[in-house]
Amino acid sequence: MDIFGDPAQWLPLTFAGLMGLSILIYVVLDGFDLGVGLLFPFADEAEKDRMIASIGPFWDANETWLVMAVGLLLVAFPTAHGIILTALYLPVAVMLVGLILRGVAFEFRAKAPPAHKRAWNMAFFTGSLMAALSQGWMLGIYVMGLETTWATATFAALTALFLTVGYSYIGAAWVVLKSDSALQTKAVGWARGGIFGVLLGIAAISVASPLASPRIFDKWFSFPEALLLLPLPLMSGIVLLALWFTLARLPKADDSFAWVPFAAGVVLFALAFFGLAYSFYPYVVPDQLTIYEAASAPESLFIIFLGVCIVLPVIVLYSALAYTVFRGKATELRYD
Amino acid sequence: MDTLLLSRIQFGANISFHILFPTITIALGWVLLFFKLRFNATGDMKWMDAYRFWVKVFALSFAMGVVSGITMSFQFGTNWPGFMETVGNIAGPLLAYEVLTAFFLEAAFLGIMLFGFSRVPGWLHTTATVLVAFGTTLSAFWILVLNSWMHTPAGYEIRDGVVFASDWLAVIFNPSMPYRLAHVLLASGLTVAFLIAGLAAFRWLVGERSATVRTQLKTGVALGALLIPVQIFVGDMHGLNTLEHQPAKVAAMEGNWETQSNVPLLLFAIPDEETRSNRYEVGIPNLASIILKHKAEGVVPGLNDFVAEDGTPEHPPVLPVFWSFRTMVGTGFAMLFVSWAAVGFMAWRRRGVEGLPKPLLWVLVPMAGSGWLATLAGWYTTEIGRQPWLVTGLLTTEQAVAEVPAPLVGSTLAVYLVVYAALLAAYIGVLFYLSLRAARGQLGTRPDPRDPVPASRGGVQIPAE
Numbered sequence: 019m020d021i022f023g024d025p026a027q028w029l030p031l032t033f034a035g036l037m038g039l040s041i042l043i044y045v046v047l048d049g050f051d052l053g054v055g056l057l058f059p060f061a062d063e064a065e066k067d068r069m070i071a072s073i074g075p076f077w078d079a080n081e082t083w084l085v086m087a088v089g090l091l092l093v094a095f096p097t098a099h100g101i102i103l104t105a106l107y108l109p110v111a112v113m114l115v116g117l118i119l120r121g122v123a124f125e126f127r128a129k130a131p132p133a134h135k136r137a138w139n140m141a142f143f144t145g146s147l148m149a150a151l152s153q154g155w156m157l158g159i160y161v162m163g164l165e166t167t168w169a170t171a172t173f174a175a176l177t178a179l180f181l182t183v184g185y186s187y188i189g190a191a192w193v194v195l196k197s198d199s200a201l202q203t204k205a206v207g208w209a210r211g212g213i214f215g216v217l218l219g220i221a222a223i224s225v226a227s228p229l230a231s232p233r234i235f236d237k238w239f240s241f242p243e244a245l246l247l248l249p250l251p252l253m254s255g256i257v258l259l260a261l262w263f264t265l266a267r268l269p270k271a272d273d274s275f276a277w278v279p280f281a282a283g284v285v286l287f288a289l290a291f292f293g294l295a296y297s298f299y300p301y302v303v304p305d306q307l308t309i310y311e312a313a314s315a316p317e318s319l320f321i322i323f324l325g326v327c328i329v330l331p332v333i334v335l336y337s338a339l340a341y342t343v344f345r346g347k348a349t350e351l352r353y354d
Numbered sequence: 355m356d357t358l359l360l361s362r363i364q365f366g367a368n369i370s371f372h373i374l375f376p377t378i379t380i381a382l383g384w385v386l387l388f389f390k391l392r393f394n395a396t397g398d399m400k401w402m403d404a405y406r407f408w409v410k411v412f413a414l415s416f417a418m419g420v421v422s423g424i425t426m427s428f429q430f431g432t433n434w435p436g437f438m439e440t441v442g443n444i445a446g447p448l449l450a451y452e453v454l455t456a457f458f459l460e461a462a463f464l465g466i467m468l469f470g471f472s473r474v475p476g477w478l479h480t481t482a483t484v485l486v487a488f489g490t491t492l493s494a495f496w497i498l499v500l501n502s503w504m505h506t507p508a509g510y511e512i513r514d515g516v517v518f519a520s521d522w523l524a525v526i527f528n529p530s531m532p533y534r535l536a537h538v539l540l541a542s543g544l545t546v547a548f549l550i551a552g553l554a555a556f557r558w559l560v561g562e563r564s565a566t567v568r569t570q571l572k573t574g575v576a577l578g579a580l581l582i583p584v585q586i587f588v589g590d591m592h593g594l595n596t597l598e599h600q601p602a603k604v605a606a607m608e609g610n611w612e613t614q615s616n617v618p619l620l621l622f623a624i625p626d627e628e629t630r631s632n633r634y635e636v637g638i639p640n641l642a643s644i645i646l647k648h649k650a651e652g653v654v655p656g657l658n659d660f661v662a663e664d665g666t667p668e669h670p671p672v673l674p675v676f677w678s679f680r681t682m683v684g685t686g687f688a689m690l691f692v693s694w695a696a697v698g699f700m701a702w703r704r705r706g707v708e709g710l711p712k713p714l715l716w717v718l719v720p721m722a723g724s725g726w727l728a729t730l731a732g733w734y735t736t737e738i739g740r741q742p743w744l745v746t747g748l749l750t751t752e753q754a755v756a757e758v759p760a761p762l763v764g765s766t767l768a769v770y771l772v773v774y775a776a777l778l779a780a781y782i783g784v785l786f787y788l789s790l791r792a793a794r795g796q797l798g799t800r801p802d803p804r805d806p807v808p809a810s811r812g813g814v815q816i817p818a819e
């Protein structure tokens with residue numbers, strides 16, 4: 019292993035990177051599934067079926083990125099895993115119940131007696147809402163150093179709300195991409211509403227974070243490191259502006275640019291994510307444990323690293339296959 | 355109740371709920387492949403009807419398995435932080451390999467298997483089915499490696515109280531792994547066999563006389579009759595292996611207090627840890643010695659060998675292990691009896707399903723759940739039998755528990771239980787609902803995106819690959 023340098027240095031960093039990547043992929047991919055669930059109350063029966071069809075073949079694989087992320091936390095930073103998850107015990111439980119309801123509602127609403135369908139639709143929405151809110155809450159508490167006080171709880175309530183809005187936005191963007199005619203027009207409207215929320219959310223959290231956490235304040239406003247951060251708000255601004263103009267002109271008759279809202283959503287999520295990652299490095303438990311202190315034995319990490327190197331490209335390949343097989347508008351899926 | 359007890363109940367409840375669905379999906383994936391290949395070979399619609407029915411059950415069970423599995427992967431951190439801190443260097447890579455090699459494989463190809471029938475060429479759909487079945491089996495392999503390692507750890511060394519792997523092959527092929535893997539895979543096959551037979555019997559009893567219901571009944575019964583003798587044999591080997599590595603567990607399973615020869619096989623007893631003896635014993639003389647040591651004079655270890663100087667027991671709680679073991683073995687013999695009787699009647703009367711007596715058909719219906727019963731009982735034997743250890747000889751359950759306030763554990767537990775009870779009722783309800791609709795020939799009337807064929811649109815030819 020020496021050819022790479024000191025494994026106790028690069029392995030923890032690599033794994034922190036992998037974990038971050040899994041979380042980002044999860045938030046984007048399951049974000050659009052959950053978002054579709056959040057938009058459920060605004061759709062009529064037929065639209066609901068089509069929205070479900072648009073995520074049906076993907077949601078399971080999307081959710082697997084969450085298992086991957088928590089798995090990497092567990093295997094690479096076992097001590098941190100214990101501290102974080104016991105501190106977040108309740109929101110984790112809420113999220114799990116939410117994911118359970120959402121996941122099974124998919125199947126039940128298609129198979130249960132018609133009289134029960136409404137109840138499963140309800141479960142689908144409630145589950146998505148529980149999962150989105152609790153994930154946002156956990157993000158907030160984590161940013162605040164895993165402490166629950168009135169101030170941090172208020173902050174977490176804010177992040178919960180805005181992550182939920184963010185998910186609805188990307189869900190709407192997904193529906194824009196995967197639908198046509200009336201539903202697509204409707205979804206563009208949802209996305210337009212969502213974009214306000216996203217804007218407000220990013221602004222509010224950017225203001226509140228440094229105010230609430232001195233550590234983040236130092237990271238953001240100490241010269242010259244702060245220069246590194248500058249591109250993030252700039253790029254977010256540009257993307258938002260471009261998005262604003264595109265949304266005003268969608269949907270197009272020839273369906274061009276339908277991918278823009280989704281792509282822009284991905285970029286925004288990624289930018290926000292890098293901002294966070296920058297604020298936290300090198301900590302895995304804020305202010306308590308760095309990734310180097312929390313890492314498992316290099317031997318174990320190396321074994322997993324080998325697996326990751328071999329398997330990750332394959333996973334990307336067959337995920338790509340799945341998305342290619344089910345490309346195009348979701349209506350076509352129904353009577354396969 | 356304290357946090358430890360509540361956390362144990364919570365973990366036990368979650369994993370018990372989880373295992374119900376993998377037990378079905380692991381084998382059902384292969385059975386679906388069988389249906390599909392039969393259809394490809396014969397072109398007979400009865401196989402396609404069977405496929406269409408069971409693929410629905412598969413999709414539903416898979417979803418239940420996935421969501422409850424996600425809960426499991428968080429449980430290690432929320433309830434047992436000590437587990438990962440001590441044995442994370444072993445458990446971590448094994449869990450990681452499960453996610454990397456199995457979960458992504460299943461999840462990615464599940465979409466193609468369920469929705470892709472007419473979107474992809476036939477060979478790719480069949481490949482997707484194979485890969486999904488293979489993925490579930492592979493994931494069972496990895497998690498059972500870890501679980502077996504917790505029972506019979508090997509290939510490790512301890513530095514500063516933390517476990518490190520010294521030999522990965524020894525970790526993976528630890529002493530109980532081959533037996534446990536074989537036993538659990540067979541358990542899955544049996545669960546599915548009796549589920550198929552049971553629901554088909556139900557459809558028959560409510561009046562369906564189609565070719566597909568006959569085929570399903572025969573397939574289920576035949577698979578059960580085939581696997582159960584193998585399972586009994588493997589279970590016996592498994593027990594001998596356990597005797598070698600975890601004698602206290604076997605002593606609890608047998609309800610044997612003193613190390614002695616000529617131990618009877620107890621059919622009934624109420625083990626009492628207060629008096630350290632059994633009440634109301636009914637047994638067959640010498641049989642336990644014969645089974646475990648292959649001779650009547652064989653000496654079988656007793657529970658009193660596993661008591662500390664100060665009198666605290668270092669063996670598992672006896673009553674639950676004793677009775678869960680009997681539940682499993684009893685169910686196994688019921689499976690043997692029922693499946694062989696059914697095969698016997700069909701062969702003897704030469705009238706196929708018509709040759710089955712009505713009472714036997716009625717027995718087959720509740721037997722649809724026998725696989726679940728035996729599987730749960732088996733896991734309870736194994737897991738409670740490992741107590742007080744979490745990892746035999748290395749880490750006790752008490753050392754691993756999280757310091758979460760008991761009311762928090764208790765209230766989340768209550769919520770899980772309510773959700774699980776509701777979902778279980780809905781799941782079983784839907785199985786019978788789907789069966790009833792199938793029996794009335796209505797399965798295709800409500801379009802389901804994953805019907806491989808445009809349902810109920812008369813005259814549309816099935817693409818016969």
Ligand code: HDD
Pocket residue numbers: 078081082085369372373375376377379380415416417418419420421422423424425426427457458460461489490491493494497498538
């Ligand atoms: C003998 C088999 C077996 C056992 C003992 C377990 N599992 Fe499991 N699990 C499976 C067999 C399985 C499976 C067959 O692979 C499942 C069920 C249905 C499915 O989707 O995959 C699954 C799904 C599943 C998932 C969802 C995977 C996905 O997203 O596709 C997770 C995260 C876990 N499991 C985690 C666990 C953990 C942490 C366990 C132990 C404490 C555990 N399972 C015990």
Ligand code: HEM
Pocket residue numbers: 361362363365366369370373434437497498500501730733734737738741744751
């Ligand atoms: C899938 C079938 C399984 C079932 C039904 C099952 C059931 C149980 C039960 C009932 C207990 C409680 C024993 C007691 O406290 O007296 C337990 C304990 C435990 N099992 Fe399993 N188990 C299964 C598989 C696994 C697997 C695959 C793992 C790990 C890889 C595992 C890890 C544990 C742990 C960590 C405990 C300790 C917590 C506790 O004592 O409750 N189990 N299990």
Ligand code: HEM
Pocket residue numbers: 530533534535537538540541542544545585586588589590592593594596603682683684685686687689724725728729730731732733734735736737739
């Ligand atoms: C009838 C004869 C059977 C015998 C002699 C037998 C024997 C055993 C033994 C000794 C164990 C505990 C092993 C250990 O903890 O070390 C076990 C566990 C188990 N049994 Fe059975 N068994 C039988 C039937 C069945 C049947 C019919 C099923 C399910 C359909 C089943 C499912 C299980 C499961 C899931 C476990 C837990 C996992 C494991 O440790 O392998 N068994 N069995």
